[in-house]
Amino acid sequence: MATKVLVIGACGQIGTELTMRLREIYGGEQVIASDIREGSEEIMASGPFESLDAMNKSQIEDVCLHYQVNEVYLMAAMLSATGEKFPKKAWSLNMDSLMHVLDLAKEGKIDKLFWPSSIAVFGPTTPKHDTPQHTIMEPTTVYGISKQTGERWCEYYHQKYGVDVRSMRYPGLISWKTLPGGGTTDYAIDIFHKAVAGENYNCFLSENTELPMMYMEDAVRATVEIMRAPSEEIIERSSYNLSGMSFTPQDIANEINKHVPDFSISYEPDFRQQIADSWPSSIDDAPARKDWNWKHEYGLDQMVTEMLSHLK
Incomplete structure (x- = not known):
């Protein structure tokens, strides 16, 4: 049976690039993009688009049945910094959307499901360096609590009902194609836009805040690879640790200075500093x-070379 994919949240930061990659692999008509709002011209023109509310199970089911979808990528979520402003809304969106697709898989209406978790599942009591796959998780943000709960549900549905759900804990993601979506690691995207515009960047995290990060190209490839791996290779059914690099705002500013000598950075930590301080500084992803x-x-x-060349 041909692979027919639905991407929910296809117009977000990851969803946009993931949808285009999946269309390259499977063909434009095989990958249905969906979101609560319309996306970029590229998304709209390159294949089917459905206006869809991730919190409405019957809408998701109708689209899956209409297109005979067998794989779903659920990318809709409210991120860390935005979630702190709207905690109940974030919880509802992040949890209800997951339960809807897990139930559709349990009912045999879809065969395979991808759901992203995040380093936000970790908290201040988690080992900070080389955070292991299995460790203490006491998240302090609504986003982190929803992702940790989601991981438990994914594993539960796999064990109880045989649902083929796959997940990984994204670090901070950096891309030149889409603007940031309200995350704590977004400084690492904003900084490039300022550097290219010839402006000083005022960072909302302190200079020595080291966080795990990944270039979007790697994140999209990892997402496709975990979904294409044989089922028996996917041992962790909660979510896999995923690692690319770790750096501080000062590290990235120094690297930008090699290309843009006049670029300068200043620091004015806000409420996001507390979120960042609760997360690991590096991740051990040996199981993945x-x-x-x-x-x-x-x-x-x-990454810095690519970001600057594309944004220029």
């Missing part, structure tokens, strides 16, 4: 590398 051969390709220097 062993189970389905994950390998990252981008380090800090390659």
Whole structure:
């Protein structure tokens, strides 16, 4: 049976690039983009688009049945910084949307499901360096609490009902194609826009805040690879640790200075500093590398070079 994919939240930061990659692989007509609002011209023109509310199960089911969808990527979510402003809304969106697609899979209406978790599942009591796959998780944000709960539901549905659900914990993601979506790691995108515009960047995190990060190209590739791996290779059914690089705002500013000597950065930490302080500074993703051969390709220097060349 041909792969027929539905991407929910296709117009978001990850969803946009993931949808285009899936259309390259499976063909434009095989990948249905959906979101609560219309997306970029590229998304709208390259294949089917459905206006869809991720919190409405019957809408999701109708689209799945209409297009005979067998794989769903659920990318709709309210991120960390925005979630702190609207905690109940964030909880409802992040949890209800997941339960809807897990139930559709349990009912046999879809075969395979991808749902992203995040490093936000970790908290201040988690080991900070080389955070292991299995460790203490006491998240302090609504986003983190919803992602941790989601991981437990994913594993439960796999064990109880045999649902083929796959997940990984994204670090901070950096892309030149889409604007930031309200996350704590968004400074690492904003900084490039300011550098290219010849402006000083005032960072909302302190200079030595080290966080796990990944270039979007690696994140999209990891997402496709975990979904294409044979089912028996996917051992972790909660979510896999995923790692690319770790750096501080000062590290990235220094790297930008090699290309843009006049660029300067200043620091004015806000409420997002507390969120960042609760997260790990580096991630051990050995299980992902062993189970389905994950390998990252981008380090800090390659990423900075790519970001600046594309944004210029």
